[in-house]
Amino acid sequence: MGESKSEILQGTLDLMVLQTLEAMGPLHGYGIARRIEQVSEDALQLNQGTIYAALLRLQQRRWISASWGTSDNNRKAKFYAITRAGRRQLAEETANWSRIAGVIGRLLRLSER
């Protein structure tokens, strides 16, 4: 690899989508993709289309819901919103993530010494 732009793990993208929806409220696919790119300060640049695989996965698990609505500039777009099950999952995943991040961080620090 060696590139600075990281490949995104499947689960990670799901987690980012959930967090985005939790933070921003209902958004359409384009909005979510934009938001993730902005937050990552363009460190992560994904094919925007791949976001839909994550959205479908999350929908199938009933962690997010979808409905057609109208965007700011009056376009028809499909909006996604996090569900209660989604929030629970997000909380769980976040805890999990920080724990693993902590462990890996410690491990890396240890091996540096």
Added chain:
Amino acid sequence: MRAFFWTLASRVRGIFRSRALDDDFDREVAAHLEMLTADNIRRGMTPDEARRAAVLRFGGPAQIKEQQHDDRGLPFIETTLQDVRYALRSIVKYRAFSMVAIATLAIGIGAGTAVFGIASAVLLRPLPYQDPDRLVRVFETNPLRGWTRNIASPANYADWKKQNTVFTDVAAYEQFSSNGSGAADVFLTGVGEPQGLKALGVTGSLLSVLGTPPLMGRTFTDDETFEGKSRVAVIGYGLWQSAFAGDPAIIGRTIALSGRTYDVVGVMPRGFFFPGRDVQLWLPVAYQPSVFVNSRRPHWLGVVARRRPGVSLPQAQDAMTSIARGLERQYPDTNTQMGVRLENFHDSLAFEPRPALLMLSGAVGVLFLIVCANIANLQLGRAVTRARELSIRRALGAGRGRLVRQLLTESIVISAAGGVLGLALAVAANAVLARAAAAALPLFADVRVDRSVVLCAVALSLIAPLVFGVLPALASSAPERLSDRGATSSRSTGALRSLLVAAEVALSIVLVVGSMLLVRSLLRLQDVDPGFNPDRVVAFTLTLPGARYPNQQARLLAYSEIERRLREQPGVQSVGASSTIALRGYTWTGDSTVEGRAQTDYERELRHQSVTPDYFKTMGIRLLEGRWLDDRDRVGQPLTAIVNESLAKKYFRGADALGKRITYGRPIDKSPWVTIVGVVADAKQDGLDKAAQPAVYNNIAQQMQTPLTFVMRTSVPTDSAIAIARQQVGAVDKDLALTEVTTMQAVVDESMGDHRFRTTLLSAFAGIALFLAALGIYGVLSYFVSQRSRELGIRLALGAKRPALFALVIGQGIRPVVTGAIVGLVGALALTSVMQSLLFGVQALDPPTYAMALALLGTIAITACAVPAFRATRVDPLVALRDE
């Protein structure tokens, strides 16, 4: 877990809404791209650039849509559904093929399922007892008496029960007659009209050995075996419902049976039977304890035992054999050479019908294979016409695997349709078959459509496409097959089809030979002289309850009075009665001494019957020598008897039997002498296919066995004759009921019932097989002619004679038939030898039968070939050449 479940649910839903969801996603992607394009324009791109950049940024909308589509549903199922849709389209398109395939499959699967239903009712469905596999039937064997599976004597039974260590318990039930379940007629009075019931006498332990818990109340205790404690009854579910309307307070209720009262102590659950479904209630045998000590000579008990856990059948057999050896030493008088034979109880019940059922199962399996071969053949024929379609699909990128999968899906859809239709056929035929099979099956068989029958149809529908679908799918998807102009490829398919025809012919020959052997047996059987004339003779049995007819004299009086009254009725030509009627087995047998023989030289198993003098005349049994019985042969007069021809031949070894004396006992028994006053022709006893055994007839006035069966020859219709009998019997005693009312013609027909049943079924299978084989021969040859019409045209143009062409085509068609016939004959020789036990008067290797089968097949094959061969001679050379 929850998430997984929701995903699955969503994907399943996705299959059904796939088009709507695709559209939805298309719009979503379009909206996304628009927004992205708009942002790009805002950043200063030209609209064209902006749009291109948007697509780039989005990353291949087409692939993402495709991916999304697959993720939304279940691609495997979706492909299958697509194949199924495609299959349905092609089934409709090739309508003729599909209809033939589905119809023949329906016949194959239907026949298989129906036969399985019958076989499983007898051989497979577990008996309604606890751990039925541990139940064994114990028989007496004795080579001296020709016994291999005989009922047991009470004293032997009691010793087996006492001495063995291999059974948890042993029990017995009465089996007085060799005919039916051995149940006795009793009369239930006090509940509506008096009604005749079938009751079985059992020892106290019988129902507990079987281990089926009663629905209500209890079963018998050991004590209740004996007289004095035995006025208790356990009734069946059917009787409880019919006679007592399911009375919930039936336990403890007192009922009157043939003039005696019994307390109902238990009701058995629905579906319970023992040993046949004709038995409606069970009563204790009610013997004196001494019977189990002293009665070692007479035999009348069916013995059932339960193996201890861990004791195998051979171990139990060994243990019981050594007990039998001990009894042989202890009681040489009665038990010389008396052995025991243990049989799994279910096997013992299914002993007689088993060979025929296995034969029919095998035959229907063969028929199923023929059906599959036939469809495979048709499919190969069709593959040629489909070659273009398949080659287009291949050109469009379908791999061979994909084509095979699609062709197999087609086969499975056809097979499923055939299976559904076949199951419907089997269900529709079930009632008819059950009735037709009744005479061929034991009394416990309940032929009905249950889960296993449905499973059988499903299994056959799944196996069929493997047999008929795989080969054609592989052959027709093979790359070279796709050339569409293939002389070479059609040759290899042609070889495969000829092979299939040969196989069909071979299998058909086996069925045809088998069914012809059975037909010849049945014809032989119908030609057998039963020894009596069944024409217009009605028969009914009359049991006199012991409570009201306590002695011989009272019984003789009643029977004589009934006979006298019946004789005087208009339309009645003759009336007689006997303790055993022809073709209904036997009841009493015993040893017999011929005057003037050595002490050790005596006869065994002489069959006894008590008759009224007019029995012979009524039945049309011929007198060969001497005189009939008459009023001279009564109590107080010298004992006399009429004997049958078999006895006269066997006992007197060529000398004249008339006037000779015999006893009913061994020489040392010093029984009174009986003078033979007449010899009658043999009347069949155990069946038309069994030789008559030595039998003796006594006047009931001198020796009476009960109950008696009356026979009545009339000039009025059967129904009126029976009405007359009912009325006259009622006039003598209104509480008497007629049982086993029938005609002698029905008795004769019934005795051939099992032969007729298997012959009809096998012949039907053979007929279908021949038809399918003919279809196969015709199909292959027609194809041959159509493929070679150009060649034939050239030959004609070059001056070939039409008869020569006809012969050429016939020769082509006959070749696989000859191959198949040779293989089939070898197979038939091997298989039919196991049929010998089902045949009568015909050898399994009967040359005329084989010749006839070959002639029949040859005729059919040539007929099937003639049509395409004739068409070949009609080929117009010009048309044939222009066609190319």
